Amino acid sequence: MTKRILLIDDDQPFRESVREILESEGFQVAEYSDAIYAVPHIKEPFDLAITDIMMAEMDGNQLAHTIRKDNPALPVLGMTGGGRIGDASRIKSFCPPKLFTAILSKPFLAEELLDAVNTSIN
Template sequence: MTLNICLIEDDPTIRKALSKVLEREGHFVAVCSNGREGLNIASSRPFDLVITDIIMPEVEGIEVIQKLRQHQPDLRIIAMSGGGRVGNTDFLEIAKSIGAHEVLYKPVTRTEVMQAIERCMAQ
């Protein structure tokens, strides 16, 4: 199944590697370098899936997820992060609690990404 994916990731190395993996799997990928750009792109046309980093400049991933949920409640979302906590709570636990279907801890492998997409789209 070919998906339209919005990838929101501020790290250029991760962004490039992940977009290549997704494109090699046959998906169409819109690449965004921060949360503000991601929200603009994700609201401008239909996507099957958004994959967003959590810790980013301008608009963080938690806010991206909240806003996407408000305006597109059926949109599939995968959150990813290399770490980060609020008190004793992991940012990815927060992402899951506010609407991310799947979460990934960076660094991620191709297999982890593809399995997360498969699980996410099956929900």
């Protein structure tokens, strides 16, 4: 059965690249440019949510908390490049433990993404 992934990132070219990698491996991907648009869909039957942590309207931490409340069995994989706040390791330090199955530092290799996805789903 095809695994379904909810993908949220406000960087369109990056989001499209991640989607292409995932689809090339047989995953079905629903993508959104902001967590606000993804929230109405978090109760749908997804196997994994992948979200950028630094976004304008609703950040990845807020989204992950909402997912934990509304769909606690859905694993959440975080991604960050750091942005205006600083480097990715600094952003990771602001994320509560156990909120994410893993947090990838952008940019990452396709193999790193797929390893984290497969570990998060299994």
